[in-house]
Amino acid sequence: MAEGVGNVFRTAIDNMKLALQQLEDGEGLDKSKLEFNLEDFWLRLRVATKCLSNEVTKLCLAFSKPPLPGVTQTDTMLRTLETAYLEMLSAFYSLPKSCGLMLRREVNLAVLEIMQSLITVVTSVTEKGDKVQKERLVLTGCLWNACEAVERLPQNxxxxxxxxxxxxxxxxxxxxxxxxxxxxxxxxxxxxxxxxxxxxxxxxxxxxxxxxxxxxxxxxxxxxxxxxxxxxxxxxxxxxxxxxxxxxxxxxxxxxxxxxxxxxxxxxxxxxxxxxxxxxxxxxxxxxxxxxxxxxxxxxxxxxxxxxxxxxxxxxxxxxxxxxxxxxxxxxxxx
The missing domain is CATH 1.20.1410.10 (I/LWEQ domain)
Structure with missing residues (x-):
């Protein structure tokens, strides 16, 4: 992978790891004092995870065969991907403790799994070889499953x-x-x-x-x-x-x-x-x-x-x- 594209990926992956660390360290501010609607929350989270799943698919397809994207195109795709996972995280952080600690924990675990899968998939895109290509398909499937699991989470x-x-x-x-x-x-x-x-x-x-x-x-x-x-x-x-x-x-x-x-x-x-x-x-x-x-x-x-x-x-x-x-x-x- 060209050095310029590699640097773009390294920056993107570092940002993902930072977001994951923040998610693991705490669940954000308690927004129980703000106006909140549980149905709106679930709609927002589902839309965000579907968007994230789609953007990861686009990225993997773009790097599946030559010609591979250049620096500008790669940077654009990764920024769009970043917007998607930040929206997912923002949706999670909006869930107040007043809705229940157990509910927050369930959603937290689901979002953690998505972020961990995301980092693994994006990292695999930077690696070469037929074996890596096959492994990437499996890793992408795991991410799809993690995103789809949001649909099956308990609602309250x-x-x-x-x-x-x-x-x-x-x-x-x-x-x-x-x-x-x-x-x-x-x-x-x-x-x-x-x-x-x-x-x-x-x-x-x-x-x-x-x-x-x-x-x-x-x-x-x-x-x-x-x-x-x-x-x-x-x-x-x-x-x-x-x-x-x-x-x-x-x-x-x-x-x-x-x-x-x-x-x-x-x-x-x-x-x-x-x-x-x-x-x-x-x-x-x-x-x-x-x-x-x-x-x-x-x-x-x-x-x-x-x-x-x-x-x-x-x-x-x-x-x-x-x-x-x-x-x-x-x-x-x-x-």
């Missing part, structure tokens, strides 16, 4: 929250099903072997009778955590709102609490496998109990819980206590 903080709660419920369900399969396998083998033969088995691969007593109330606590997330998701879909800052803030707070549940479940389930670590189980039970109770108590005070929903929140709180009360004597008696 309620949608983001519903997606996260559903995802976390799925993670808890996966952990529960794995341990249930292990228990079912153990029960089947336990019946076939009998107690005397079992005593001769490798105790690192099977549960003893004391372990088995702990399994079901532990799984009961995990099931309660899963039921809590499932009911919250259903209630959010029916009653969730995002019209006021308080409602949006409650959704953000909910996500923070919800994200604590699946790691707590994973910690408990992981120490339930043989050989069971009783001290680890005791600690993990206490953490999960606290997390689920905190989640349910917070939910009870939120806008999306109607009077008729207090029944299931109280029922689930009692289920937490019930399983914990069954566990504590067993954990104390464990040596």
């Amino acid at each position: 903080n309620l949608q983001v929250t519903c997606n996260i709660v559903q995802r976390e419920e799925g993670l808890v369900l996966d952990a529960l099903q794995e341990i249930e399969e292990e228990v079912a396998t153990d029960q089947s083998g336990h019946r076939l072997r009998g107690e005397e033969e079992e005593a001769e088995d490798d105790n690192s691969k099977t549960w003893n009778n004391q372990d088995r007593e702990l399994l079901f109330p532990c799984m009961g606590l995990v099931k309660t955590a899963r039921s809590s997330l499932k009911r919250i998701h259903t209630t959010l879909q029916m009653n969730g709102k995002y019209e006021t800052e308080e409602q949006v803030s409650q959704l953000d707070d909910l996500v923070c609490e919800v994200k604590e549940i699946s790691p707590a479940v994973d910690d408990l389930v992981s120490c339930m496998y043989p050989p069971m670590n009783k001290n680890a189980v005791k600690s993990a039970v206490a953490v999960l109990k606290t997390r689920v109770e905190a989640l349910l108590h917070m939910v009870k005070q939120s806008h999306y819980i109607a009077e008729q929903d207090t029944g299931w929140t109280e029922f689930l709180l009692k289920a937490v206590d019930h399983n914990n009360n069954k566990l504590q004597p067993l954990l104390i008696s464990c040596k």
